[in-house]
Amino acid sequence: MGITKLSDLIRNEAPSAISYKEISDYTGKTIAVDASIVLNQFRTAIPRLHNRNGVNLSPLIGLFYRTLCFLEHDIKPVFVFDGCPPEQKKSVLERRAKASGWSGSYGSSSVSTQVQDCQTLLHHLGVPYVQAPGDAEAFCAQLVKDRKVDAVASEDMDTMAFGSDLLIRQLNAKKNSEVMEYSLPKVLAALQLTYKEFVDLCILLGCDYCEKIQGLGPKRALQLIQEHKTIEKVVLHINRKTHPIPLAWRYRDARELFFQTPQGSQPDLVWKEPDEQELVNFLCHQKHVKEEKVRGRMEKFCQTLTERRREREETNTAEKGKQTCIKDFFRVTRKRQVWNKKVH
Template identity: 45%
Template sequence: MPHILNRRGEEISPLQGLFYRTLHLLESGIKPVFVFDGQAPALKQPVLARRAEAAAARRGASDPGTAETQWRRLREDCKTLLGYLGVPCVQAPSEAEATCAALAKSGLVWATATEDMDALAFGSPRLLRHLRVTGSGEVEEISLPHVLQRLDMTPEQFVDLCILLGCDYCGKVRGLGPKKALRLLRQHGSIEQLLQHLDPQSWAHFGHGWSSLGGTGCCHVRLLQKHPLPEHWDLAGARRLFLQPTVADVAQVTLEWRDPEPEALVQFLAHEKHMSEVRVRRRLDRWLETQRQEAEEQPEAPACERQPLLGEFFPASKRGHPREGPCTRSSTKRQKEMLAEEP
């Protein structure tokens, strides 16, 4: 994303992008729900530290703490912007993708829209990627049930596969690519059984000892050299974060799309954040005019009138067709409007 600075030298590109993107979704008949990250798990701290250092370097911040402060301020600004647009937000207690998955599994929303594939490991039944304002307009839809069917795996085995290939909570097992990891998991059923096959010494650290392995033949020695486990590899912790994540209580979540507050929005974006007032008003007026036209047309429409499909707004890549594999493309079958998004 290009860096856009206001006249005070403050970066406003994320806020500006959220403004235009949200209006585009609303004009397309989509009702987005934005979910914000909460406290990251302890196992994710090494990854976050590296990201903070990189962000500080990109923005010229003297230390990662400064970048973290800037992102906290930006998060609150995004919530304010969405509030003036009348779009609901959900504050996740921990990982946003985990709460998105919980909302989707409960039926409060139809899909999780994010570029982070962890949403599938958290159990989101449907994932949408590339939901952009610009570009080709092609949305990629991935169905978790179809993925599991084609991979011939249980949800628990799918999580094990994600852990083996590396995730935010632990490093990957060196030398194991997707094909080999999938084959070994299918063959052995779980990481524990796979480790017993690959690395007897590491398996001993999991409490099973050497005696049950029947020795350490040359095959095991070669495998140990080819696939050493990462340092500080917390398998149980990573698996627990995926299968039993800390999420918002969906029973307490109320999703309400309110009427927008145009003047308050202009005051916030143009006068507080110093975005171009002309551009803000022009884009806002176009959206409000679209709303007005739709309101005039709706009263005469019968309740059973066909609603437009999501694929008519964004041509959907087809994913999960049984004949073509877990990552092939499938179209949306019926109108689905509510999406949970991780900003």
């Protein structure tokens, strides 16, 4: 869910904080990808892609194609997987899993077989992945703050509440100008909020870590935070009959979770060339995906890389062929004075 109606609020109240781009605009960039979002997208979009053993392969195959698409655009993805979620979020995750028919272990840090398969696939693709100690969104945001990556790719808006300066949505968009980039500094400037006030706004809007004040809409929540600055002061200035405060409201715990620095060692991010034979062994021989599909996609991938390298070489050759004179580098402001000085 992320932050309820935050994207609508930004679009209406801070439209200048959103840039509409194309996937090619991120060539050369390192992007942290919220892996659970990608897997859930393919689990929902292609729910009946099973192999002969009845195993649902839609997340695995979707991840294969999506990752190759990123690499073809010279994007360096880092996939971040959820660890053990905080206690406040477990009930939310259980409700979502039950609604979608997906079962997962939310009470421990154990990694499901499907996630292990996805991590094996990424290894053969030569793409690094990270097992977050807690929520993937929080760790993605921390990677941005540590300057390990340039931005976060996720459909959940809560990476902004965790402090990521840049959030990219719909990075897989096929049409031009459908990729949306959200700038946290621009959001804060347009809404005239500090980061701490923004986090309190996100809690009032509704997040995964606590209940919200019922009946309090996005525009009114923004007005209250702009005027009163903190949740503690907001609750003193609302009508509790029309906007009842949740019993034992744990908004302070939610606020602390957004401010916490995720624990865990710094990841070693290394990208390598995909290993086609290992991909065939894993996807075709172990998971029973048709070999012609895997081979065909890898052939297209190699052709794309070869063409891109050729284009770069032609560009470099053209640039080297240009004649450049010294005044193109240094602007001449005045002639040097000639000294006729006798040597004694």
